[in-house]
Every structure is written in structure tokens, then in C-alpha cells.
Amino acid sequence: MNEQKNLLLAIVASLIILLIFQYLFPTEKTEVKKKLDSFEEVEKIKPESKILSRKTVIQNEERIYFSEKSRVIGSIALKGARFDDLILKDYKESIAPDSKQVTLLSPQNTKIPYFIELGWMSQQNINLPNKESIWEIIEGKKLGPNTPITIQWKSSEGLIFKRKIFIDExxxxxxxxxxxxxxxxxxxxxxxxxxxxTGTPKTSGFYILHEGPIAVLNNRLIEVDYDDLLEDGSVSAISRGGWIGITDKYWLAAL
Structure with missing residues (x-):
């Protein structure tokens, strides 16, 4: 039964949590909602997609790597500027001596994709950075505490998009x-x-422990179970401020 749920979620309803965390022009709130309704850049793994090893995906792309001073191991893809390669240096999957370090984020086209990305939308017909855009590093070498990285992407209209990325200790x-x-x-x-x-992760099954999508929107805690997502398809809300994420038993990825 669990395998069927995995297949259904991967093929039919790849788990996407979309957060609009700032309206630059509040008067266009209705237009932004329309844009969200037609948002088509949702990543899905199709049945015919070739699943690659994590190592293969990472080696075949240009990336920003975390420095040795960071408490994480991994990188950020310059294609799409995705946070999709994150391993916790100080934590292991179990107490066994040969246990692997905890992998939190993984790239698209791997067995269990799990990544974070930022982007821009507009009602105007202009080119914006997307999942295929190749960003370039303009400042810094490796990302670590006190060593930020700056990347940029230029549009054909003459807009320059810059991101300065930091990580704390x-x-x-x-x-x-x-x-x-x-x-x-x-x-x-x-x-x-x-x-x-993408995919239904293995959960602990404790009724007092929430694992899955979680958010605080409009000063209200929202917890959504994976079973509810499979049955209902999606959950949506509009909020000014707050945060949203996905939590496991011990780990949380949040925006």
C-alpha cells in the first residue's frame, strides 16, 4: 500500500509547497493569485524519466560548494540556483558506527528529489530566471560562515537579477x-x-508527532498529513508574513 502511495504521489501529485512571501505591489494581489493558478513550472518525475545517482547529477553541473567551515556538506546548483544538495555533517542516520550522514536535500532526477528554489513572477511578458537559467558567480568562491557568495543572471530586457547567499555558523x-x-x-x-x-517519505507513525507539510500563516499553525494530501490533492492559503516548510521526525526545511 505504501509503495502505491509513493507511485501516486510521484506521478500524479508531486508535492509542491508554494509560498508567496512578499507582494511588491499589493494592489496587484488579484493578478498574482491568477498567476499562481496558472503556475506551470511544477517539477514532476514522469514514469519515463531516467533516475540518476546523486553523484552523477552533482558532478555534471556547475555548483557553489559549502566551505569546510560549514556544518553542512553539499552545494547549490547554478542551474536554476537551487538548494538541492545538503548533508548534515554532524548527524548520522542511526547510532551504528558505519551509519551514513543525514542527507536532507537531493537534486531533481534522483531517487527522492527534495529541493528549495526561489523565483520571480510577473503578469508582463518578460524573461525571468527559471529552472533552466544558468546563474554566474560574481563574488566569492565557497559558501561558509562569514564568506557569502553573490550570483547573478541577466535578462534579454536589460534586467539584472542578483542574489547574495549567506550561511551562519x-x-x-x-x-x-x-x-x-x-x-x-x-x-x-x-x-x-x-x-x-517528491515521493512519500517513511514516517514514524506516532499520532503525537507531526511529519509532513507545516506552516504558520495568519498567526495560525497549519499541519497537513501526507494521507490528507493524497486524498484532497492540495491545500492553499494566502497570508501576509509567516513561514512554511516540511518536517520529518528530527529535521525541518522551511522558508
Missing amino acids: NFLISVEQEIINKTNKDFNLTQYGRINR
Whole structure:
């Protein structure tokens, strides 16, 4: 039964949590909602997709690597600027001496994709960075405490998108975004963030422990079980401020 749920979730309803965490132009809230309803950049693993090893995916892409001073091991893909390779250096899957370190995030096209990405949307017909966009490093070498990385992507309209990425001495990653408009035109953009997890992870099954999508929106705690997602298809809410994420027994990825 669990395998059937895995297949159903992977093929039919790849788990997407989409968060609009800032409206740059509040008067366009209705237009942003329409854009969300037609949002088509949802990653799904199709039955014919070739599943690759984690090592193969990472080696075949240009990436920003975490420094040795970080408490995490991994990298950020320059294609799409995705956070999709994160291993916890100080934690293992079990107490066995030969236990592997905990893998939190994994790239698309691997067995269990789990990644985070940021982006922009607009009602105007303009080119924006997407999952295929190749970002370039313009400052820094490796990401670590006190050593941020700055990347950028240029559009054909003359917009320059910049991201400065930080990581603290633990596990908090922060991103400062900047858009430079070198044209004489006005552009209305809305930023978004999403956590994409495909497949139904193994859960503990304790009724007092929540594992799955979790959020605080409009000052209210929201917890959604994987079974409810399979039955209902999706859950949506509009909130000014708050946070959203996916939690396991011990680990949480959140925006």
C-alpha cells in the first residue's frame, strides 16, 4: 500500500509547497493569485524519466560548494540556483558506527528529489530566471560562515537579477535579492519560494508527532498529513508574513 502511495504521489501529485512571501505591489494581489493558478513550472518525475545517482547529477553541473567551515556538506546548483544538495555533517542516520550522514536535500532526477528554489513572477511578458537559467558567480568562491557568495543572471530586457547567499555558523541560509533595471521601462514583479519534495517519505507513525507539510500563516499553525494530501490533492492559503516548510521526525526545511 505504501509503495502505491509513493507511485501516486510521484506521478500524479508531486508535492509542491508554494509560498508567496512578499507582494511588491499589493494592489496587484488579484493578478498574482491568477498567476499562481496558472503556475506551470511544477517539477514532476514522469514514469519515463531516467533516475540518476546523486553523484552523477552533482558532478555534471556547475555548483557553489559549502566551505569546510560549514556544518553542512553539499552545494547549490547554478542551474536554476537551487538548494538541492545538503548533508548534515554532524548527524548520522542511526547510532551504528558505519551509519551514513543525514542527507536532507537531493537534486531533481534522483531517487527522492527534495529541493528549495526561489523565483520571480510577473503578469508582463518578460524573461525571468527559471529552472533552466544558468546563474554566474560574481563574488566569492565557497559558501561558509562569514564568506557569502553573490550570483547573478541577466535578462534579454536589460534586467539584472542578483542574489547574495549567506550561511551562519549552524544551518540558517539567508538570501538577499536585488534587481537592477537598466531600461527606461517599469516592471512589476513578485517573488516566490517553494519547497519541492517528491515521493512519500517513511514516517514514524506516532499520532503525537507531526511529519509532513507545516506552516504558520495568519498567526495560525497549519499541519497537513501526507494521507490528507493524497486524498484532497492540495491545500492553499494566502497570508501576509509567516513561514512554511516540511518536517520529518528530527529535521525541518522551511522558508
